[in-house]
Amino acid sequence: MFDVVLVAPEIATNTGNIIRLCANTGARLHLVRPLGFTMDDRSLKRAGLDYHDLASVTVHDDATACRSVASGRRFTFSSSARRRFDAVAFEPDDVFVFGAERAGLTAADRSAFAPADDLAIPMRAGNRSLNLANAVAVVVYEAWRRHGYVGASGAATTGETLTSDDFDL
Known part of the structure; x- marks a missing residue:
C-alpha cells in the first residue's frame, strides 16, 4: 500500500485525521521532524480517535x-x-510527500525531487x-480507487450500490 510522508506537520488535528485515514486505507504514515506538536498531544489523539493502534506511523528525525x-x-x-495528480498511474508502493500546512515543502526539500513529480x-x-488532511485524503483515496480498493471490506464493483449491510460495522 501507499506511503504518506508529512514533512514538518504543524497542526495536531490534521495529523490525527491523517492517522485515521491511514488506518482505514492501509497507507503507511511517516512524520518528518520537526513536528508542531507532541505525539501525545490531546488534539492529535482526539482527531485520530481510537485508530492510532490500527495505523502504521513512523516518526523520522529528518527527510534522509x-x-x-x-x-x-x-x-x-x-x-x-x-x-495534475490524476494524470499519474499510481503504483501500490508509491510515496506521497506533503509539506507543512502553512508553507508547504521548503526549497531544500523540493530540490530532492524531480519537478515532473510535483503534482497538483x-x-x-x-x-x-x-x-x-483533505489533500492527503483526496490523493490516497484516488490512488486506492484505481487499484480497486484492495483490502477494503464491502468493496463494490463499478456501478454497484452499497447499503450499510455490506460493511462490517
Missing part, C-alpha cells in the same frame, strides 16, 4: 532517514505544480490551497 524506509516512486504535492490537485481559479 525517511527516504531510506519508503522505497517507491516519490511524488510531492503543491498548489503551484503544473501536472485541481481547484477553482484564485484559491490558494486545500487543508492538508
